[in-house]
Amino acid sequence: MTESIVLQRRQGPVLVLTHNNPASRNALSPAFYAALQQALQAAAQDDAIDAIILTGEGGHFCSGGDLRQLALRRTLSEAERLQKIEALHATIRSVQACPKPVIAAVEGAAAGAGMSLALACDMLVVATNAVFSAAYVKVGLSPDGGATAFLAERVSRQLMTQWCLTGERISGAQLHGFGAVNRLAEPGQALAQALELAAQCSGGPHQAMAAIKALCLQAPHQSVADQMAMEAALMVQAQASEESREGIAAFLEKRPADFVRLRKPTTGPL
Numbered sequence: 001m002t003e004s005i006v007l008q009r010r011q012g013p014v015l016v017l018t019h020n021n022p023a024s025r026n027a028l029s030p031a032f033y034a035a036l037q038q039a040l041q042a043a044a045q046d047d048a049i050d051a052i053i054l055t056g057e058g059g060h061f062c063s064g065g066d067l068r069q070l071a072l073r074r075t076l077s078e079a080e081r082l083q084k085i086e087a088l089h090a091t092i093r094s095v096q097a098c099p100k101p102v103i104a105a106v107e108g109a110a111a112g113a114g115m116s117l118a119l120a121c122d123m124l125v126v127a128t129n130a131v132f133s134a135a136y137v138k139v140g141l142s143p144d145g146g147a148t149a150f151l152a153e154r155v156s157r158q159l160m161t162q163w164c165l166t167g168e169r170i171s172g173a174q175l176h177g178f179g180a181v182n183r184l185a186e187p188g189q190a191l192a193q194a195l196e197l198a199a200q201c202s203g204g205p206h207q208a209m210a211a212i213k214a215l216c217l218q219a220p221h222q223s224v225a226d227q228m229a230m231e232a233a234l235m236v237q238a239q240a241s242e243e244s245r246e247g248i249a250a251f252l253e254k255r256p257a258d259f260v261r262l263r264k265p266t267t268g269p270l
Protein backbone atom coordinates (compact mmCIF):
# COMPACT_ATOMS: atom_id res chain seq x y z
CA MET A 1 0.00 0.00 0.00
CA THR A 2 1.42 3.44 -0.88
CA GLU A 3 1.72 5.90 2.00
CA SER A 4 -0.47 8.99 1.98
CA ILE A 5 1.08 12.17 0.66
CA VAL A 6 -0.65 14.03 3.51
CA LEU A 7 -0.60 12.24 6.86
CA GLN A 8 -3.50 13.15 9.14
CA ARG A 9 -3.34 12.89 12.91
CA ARG A 10 -5.78 14.19 15.47
CA GLN A 11 -4.54 15.52 18.77
CA GLY A 12 -7.74 16.40 20.62
CA PRO A 13 -9.40 19.20 18.67
CA VAL A 14 -6.25 19.87 16.60
CA LEU A 15 -5.70 18.27 13.20
CA VAL A 16 -2.04 17.82 12.23
CA LEU A 17 -1.45 17.54 8.48
CA THR A 18 2.04 16.36 7.51
CA HIS A 19 3.35 16.63 3.97
CA ASN A 20 4.89 13.23 3.46
CA ASN A 21 7.40 13.33 0.60
CA PRO A 22 10.68 13.49 2.51
CA ALA A 23 12.82 11.98 -0.28
CA SER A 24 12.47 15.28 -2.16
CA ARG A 25 12.32 17.44 0.98
CA ASN A 26 8.54 17.61 0.49
CA ALA A 27 8.58 19.03 -3.03
CA LEU A 28 5.07 19.96 -4.19
CA SER A 29 2.95 17.68 -6.37
CA PRO A 30 -0.61 17.50 -7.77
CA ALA A 31 -1.28 14.65 -5.33
CA PHE A 32 -0.29 16.90 -2.44
CA TYR A 33 -2.49 19.74 -3.71
CA ALA A 34 -5.51 17.42 -3.97
CA ALA A 35 -4.93 15.77 -0.60
CA LEU A 36 -4.37 19.03 1.27
CA GLN A 37 -7.42 20.68 -0.26
CA GLN A 38 -9.54 17.64 0.55
CA ALA A 39 -8.28 17.52 4.15
CA LEU A 40 -8.94 21.23 4.68
CA GLN A 41 -12.45 20.99 3.25
CA ALA A 42 -13.23 18.04 5.53
CA ALA A 43 -11.78 19.88 8.54
CA ALA A 44 -13.88 22.94 7.73
CA GLN A 45 -17.02 20.79 8.06
CA ASP A 46 -15.91 19.00 11.22
CA ASP A 47 -17.15 20.79 14.32
CA ALA A 48 -14.76 18.79 16.50
CA ILE A 49 -11.71 20.42 14.88
CA ASP A 50 -10.67 23.79 16.27
CA ALA A 51 -7.31 24.33 14.55
CA ILE A 52 -5.08 22.78 11.91
CA ILE A 53 -1.31 22.46 11.86
CA LEU A 54 0.55 22.05 8.57
CA THR A 55 4.05 20.62 8.74
CA GLY A 56 6.52 18.49 6.78
CA GLU A 57 7.92 15.01 7.32
CA GLY A 58 11.67 14.45 7.61
CA GLY A 59 12.90 17.73 9.05
CA HIS A 60 11.92 20.03 6.16
CA PHE A 61 8.70 21.96 5.62
CA CYS A 62 8.69 22.05 1.81
CA SER A 63 11.31 22.48 -0.93
CA GLY A 64 8.82 24.16 -3.28
CA GLY A 65 7.92 23.19 -6.83
CA ASP A 66 9.25 19.83 -7.98
CA LEU A 67 12.22 20.82 -10.12
CA ARG A 68 12.13 17.55 -12.05
CA GLN A 69 8.57 18.32 -13.08
CA LEU A 70 9.25 22.02 -13.62
CA ALA A 71 12.02 21.07 -16.07
CA LEU A 72 9.34 19.48 -18.27
CA ARG A 73 7.01 22.47 -18.29
CA ARG A 74 8.74 24.16 -21.20
CA THR A 75 7.25 21.51 -23.47
CA LEU A 76 3.71 22.39 -22.34
CA SER A 77 1.48 25.02 -23.89
CA GLU A 78 0.98 28.32 -22.08
CA ALA A 79 -2.54 27.23 -21.12
CA GLU A 80 -1.23 23.99 -19.66
CA ARG A 81 1.45 25.80 -17.68
CA LEU A 82 -1.17 28.19 -16.35
CA GLN A 83 -3.31 25.25 -15.30
CA LYS A 84 -0.41 23.83 -13.25
CA ILE A 85 0.22 27.17 -11.56
CA GLU A 86 -3.50 27.47 -10.86
CA ALA A 87 -3.40 24.11 -9.05
CA LEU A 88 -0.87 25.58 -6.60
CA HIS A 89 -2.87 28.77 -6.29
CA ALA A 90 -6.08 26.87 -5.56
CA THR A 91 -4.22 25.13 -2.74
CA ILE A 92 -3.01 28.43 -1.30
CA ARG A 93 -6.56 29.77 -1.50
CA SER A 94 -7.89 26.67 0.24
CA VAL A 95 -5.63 27.37 3.23
CA GLN A 96 -6.98 30.89 3.47
CA ALA A 97 -10.59 29.91 2.74
CA CYS A 98 -10.61 27.32 5.53
CA PRO A 99 -12.61 28.86 8.39
CA LYS A 100 -10.33 27.26 11.01
CA PRO A 101 -6.93 28.73 11.93
CA VAL A 102 -4.11 27.02 10.01
CA ILE A 103 -0.71 27.11 11.71
CA ALA A 104 2.50 26.29 9.81
CA ALA A 105 5.11 24.43 11.87
CA VAL A 106 8.36 24.92 9.99
CA GLU A 107 11.61 23.00 10.45
CA GLY A 108 14.37 23.07 7.82
CA ALA A 109 13.65 24.42 4.36
CA ALA A 110 10.65 26.43 3.23
CA ALA A 111 11.84 27.23 -0.30
CA GLY A 112 10.10 28.80 -3.29
CA ALA A 113 6.44 27.84 -3.29
CA GLY A 114 7.12 26.05 0.00
CA MET A 115 7.79 29.47 1.51
CA SER A 116 4.58 30.76 -0.09
CA LEU A 117 2.62 27.92 1.48
CA ALA A 118 4.06 28.59 4.94
CA LEU A 119 3.37 32.33 4.67
CA ALA A 120 -0.19 31.68 3.47
CA CYS A 121 -0.97 30.13 6.85
CA ASP A 122 -2.64 32.17 9.57
CA MET A 123 0.15 31.71 12.07
CA LEU A 124 3.75 30.64 11.82
CA VAL A 125 5.85 28.64 14.25
CA VAL A 126 9.44 28.25 13.07
CA ALA A 127 12.46 26.47 14.43
CA THR A 128 15.61 28.55 14.76
CA ASN A 129 17.19 26.30 12.11
CA ALA A 130 14.37 26.87 9.63
CA VAL A 131 15.49 28.43 6.36
CA PHE A 132 13.09 30.39 4.19
CA SER A 133 14.10 31.39 0.68
CA ALA A 134 12.45 32.89 -2.37
CA ALA A 135 14.53 30.33 -4.26
CA TYR A 136 12.77 30.93 -7.57
CA VAL A 137 15.47 33.24 -8.91
CA LYS A 138 18.11 30.55 -8.39
CA VAL A 139 16.35 28.41 -10.98
CA GLY A 140 15.44 31.24 -13.36
CA LEU A 141 11.84 31.65 -12.23
CA SER A 142 9.79 34.43 -10.67
CA PRO A 143 7.68 33.97 -7.53
CA ASP A 144 4.21 32.45 -7.38
CA GLY A 145 1.88 31.00 -4.76
CA GLY A 146 1.31 34.49 -3.36
CA ALA A 147 4.95 34.82 -2.25
CA THR A 148 5.21 38.51 -3.13
CA ALA A 149 1.83 39.32 -1.59
CA PHE A 150 2.68 37.51 1.63
CA LEU A 151 6.19 39.00 1.90
CA ALA A 152 4.78 42.48 1.27
CA GLU A 153 2.50 41.96 4.28
CA ARG A 154 5.56 41.39 6.47
CA VAL A 155 8.56 43.40 5.30
CA SER A 156 9.41 46.53 3.31
CA ARG A 157 9.31 46.47 -0.48
CA GLN A 158 13.07 46.99 -0.49
CA LEU A 159 13.72 43.92 1.64
CA MET A 160 11.20 41.81 -0.26
CA THR A 161 12.84 42.83 -3.52
CA GLN A 162 16.27 41.89 -2.14
CA TRP A 163 15.05 38.51 -0.94
CA CYS A 164 13.34 37.74 -4.25
CA LEU A 165 16.20 38.98 -6.42
CA THR A 166 18.90 37.14 -4.50
CA GLY A 167 17.03 34.06 -3.25
CA GLU A 168 19.09 34.44 -0.09
CA ARG A 169 18.34 32.27 2.88
CA ILE A 170 16.38 33.88 5.69
CA SER A 171 16.65 32.13 9.02
CA GLY A 172 13.76 31.52 11.38
CA ALA A 173 15.45 33.86 13.85
CA GLN A 174 15.67 36.63 11.20
CA LEU A 175 11.99 36.29 10.35
CA HIS A 176 11.15 36.37 14.03
CA GLY A 177 13.05 39.66 14.25
CA PHE A 178 10.67 41.12 11.65
CA GLY A 179 7.67 40.15 13.77
CA ALA A 180 6.65 37.72 11.03
CA VAL A 181 6.66 34.69 13.29
CA ASN A 182 4.30 33.80 16.14
CA ARG A 183 6.71 31.52 17.95
CA LEU A 184 10.40 30.73 17.54
CA ALA A 185 11.19 27.16 18.60
CA GLU A 186 14.31 25.16 19.31
CA PRO A 187 15.21 22.77 16.46
CA GLY A 188 12.81 19.83 16.51
CA GLN A 189 10.27 21.70 18.63
CA ALA A 190 8.25 23.58 16.01
CA LEU A 191 5.39 21.08 16.04
CA ALA A 192 5.26 20.95 19.84
CA GLN A 193 5.13 24.75 19.97
CA ALA A 194 2.50 24.85 17.23
CA LEU A 195 0.38 22.41 19.24
CA GLU A 196 0.62 24.76 22.25
CA LEU A 197 -0.46 27.69 20.10
CA ALA A 198 -3.30 25.63 18.61
CA ALA A 199 -4.43 24.71 22.13
CA GLN A 200 -4.85 28.44 22.82
CA CYS A 201 -7.33 28.55 19.90
CA SER A 202 -9.27 25.52 21.13
CA GLY A 203 -12.74 25.57 22.61
CA GLY A 204 -13.52 28.92 21.03
CA PRO A 205 -16.58 30.21 19.13
CA HIS A 206 -16.19 28.79 15.61
CA GLN A 207 -18.30 31.37 13.76
CA ALA A 208 -16.62 34.30 15.45
CA MET A 209 -13.20 32.79 14.86
CA ALA A 210 -13.96 32.28 11.17
CA ALA A 211 -14.99 35.94 10.94
CA ILE A 212 -11.79 36.98 12.73
CA LYS A 213 -9.67 34.93 10.31
CA ALA A 214 -11.40 36.53 7.31
CA LEU A 215 -10.90 40.02 8.75
CA CYS A 216 -7.23 39.42 9.51
CA LEU A 217 -6.60 38.09 6.00
CA GLN A 218 -8.20 41.12 4.35
CA ALA A 219 -6.83 43.82 6.64
CA PRO A 220 -3.50 44.38 4.86
CA HIS A 221 -5.18 44.54 1.47
CA GLN A 222 -8.06 46.98 1.76
CA SER A 223 -8.75 50.52 2.77
CA VAL A 224 -9.81 51.40 6.31
CA ALA A 225 -13.28 52.20 4.95
CA ASP A 226 -13.62 48.80 3.25
CA GLN A 227 -12.21 47.00 6.27
CA MET A 228 -14.67 48.74 8.58
CA ALA A 229 -17.52 47.86 6.23
CA MET A 230 -16.47 44.23 6.43
CA GLU A 231 -16.19 44.45 10.23
CA ALA A 232 -19.68 45.92 10.42
CA ALA A 233 -21.18 43.19 8.21
CA LEU A 234 -19.60 40.45 10.29
CA MET A 235 -20.41 42.13 13.62
CA VAL A 236 -24.08 42.41 12.62
CA GLN A 237 -24.09 38.62 12.26
CA ALA A 238 -22.04 38.03 15.42
CA GLN A 239 -24.29 40.09 17.65
CA ALA A 240 -27.26 37.88 16.76
CA SER A 241 -25.36 34.60 17.17
CA GLU A 242 -25.78 31.91 19.80
CA GLU A 243 -22.05 32.29 20.37
CA SER A 244 -22.33 35.89 21.49
CA ARG A 245 -25.42 35.07 23.55
CA GLU A 246 -23.43 32.38 25.38
CA GLY A 247 -20.24 34.47 25.66
CA ILE A 248 -22.00 37.52 27.10
CA ALA A 249 -24.26 35.45 29.39
CA ALA A 250 -21.20 33.60 30.72
CA PHE A 251 -19.49 36.89 31.56
CA LEU A 252 -22.55 38.27 33.34
CA GLU A 253 -23.08 35.00 35.22
CA LYS A 254 -19.39 34.89 36.21
CA ARG A 255 -18.77 31.46 34.66
CA PRO A 256 -16.58 30.21 31.79
CA ALA A 257 -18.27 30.35 28.39
CA ASP A 258 -19.10 26.95 26.90
CA PHE A 259 -18.97 27.39 23.14
CA VAL A 260 -18.38 23.70 22.52
CA ARG A 261 -21.92 22.69 23.50
CA LEU A 262 -23.25 24.96 20.75
CA ARG A 263 -21.60 22.81 18.09
CA LYS A 264 -23.09 19.87 16.24
CA PRO A 265 -22.28 16.51 17.89
CA THR A 266 -19.11 15.07 16.38
CA THR A 267 -19.18 11.94 14.25
CA GLY A 268 -15.41 11.33 14.01
CA PRO A 269 -13.08 9.94 16.69
CA LEU A 270 -11.33 12.47 18.92
Ligand SMILES: C/C=C/C(=O)SCCNC(=O)CCNC(=O)[C@H](O)C(C)(C)COP(=O)(O)OP(=O)(O)OC[C@H]1O[C@@H](n2cnc3c(N)ncnc32)[C@H](O)[C@@H]1OP(=O)(O)O
Nearest residue numbers: 023024025027063064065066067068109111112113135136
Ligand atom coordinates in the same frame (compact mmCIF):
# COMPACT_ATOMS: atom_id res chain seq x y z
C1 LIG B 1 6.00 26.49 -9.02
C2 LIG B 1 7.00 26.55 -7.93
C3 LIG B 1 8.28 26.95 -8.18
C4 LIG B 1 9.29 26.92 -7.12
O1 LIG B 1 9.01 26.66 -5.96
S1 LIG B 1 10.88 27.30 -7.62
C5 LIG B 1 11.89 26.85 -6.23
C6 LIG B 1 12.11 25.34 -6.20
N1 LIG B 1 12.86 24.95 -5.04
C7 LIG B 1 14.19 25.08 -4.93
O2 LIG B 1 14.85 25.61 -5.78
C8 LIG B 1 14.84 24.45 -3.73
C9 LIG B 1 15.66 23.24 -4.16
N2 LIG B 1 16.11 22.45 -3.04
C10 LIG B 1 17.10 22.85 -2.21
O3 LIG B 1 17.63 23.93 -2.30
C11 LIG B 1 17.57 21.86 -1.19
O4 LIG B 1 17.22 20.58 -1.62
C12 LIG B 1 16.98 22.07 0.21
C13 LIG B 1 17.55 23.37 0.80
C14 LIG B 1 15.45 22.12 0.19
C15 LIG B 1 17.41 20.88 1.10
O5 LIG B 1 18.81 20.68 1.02
P1 LIG B 1 19.42 19.28 1.45
O6 LIG B 1 18.85 18.87 2.75
O7 LIG B 1 20.91 19.41 1.36
O8 LIG B 1 18.88 18.22 0.39
P2 LIG B 1 19.38 17.94 -1.11
O9 LIG B 1 20.51 16.97 -1.07
O10 LIG B 1 19.58 19.20 -1.86
O11 LIG B 1 18.07 17.22 -1.72
C16 LIG B 1 17.68 15.93 -1.27
C17 LIG B 1 16.86 15.27 -2.38
O12 LIG B 1 15.70 16.06 -2.57
C18 LIG B 1 15.62 16.47 -3.93
N3 LIG B 1 14.97 17.78 -3.97
C19 LIG B 1 15.16 18.82 -3.13
N4 LIG B 1 14.41 19.85 -3.49
C20 LIG B 1 13.70 19.46 -4.58
C21 LIG B 1 12.74 20.09 -5.42
N5 LIG B 1 12.32 21.34 -5.18
N6 LIG B 1 12.25 19.40 -6.45
C22 LIG B 1 12.63 18.11 -6.68
N7 LIG B 1 13.54 17.46 -5.91
C23 LIG B 1 14.06 18.14 -4.89
C24 LIG B 1 17.05 16.51 -4.42
O13 LIG B 1 17.10 16.44 -5.82
C25 LIG B 1 17.62 15.30 -3.72
O14 LIG B 1 17.23 14.18 -4.45
P3 LIG B 1 18.24 12.96 -4.67
O15 LIG B 1 18.45 12.39 -3.31
O16 LIG B 1 17.54 12.01 -5.59
O17 LIG B 1 19.50 13.50 -5.26
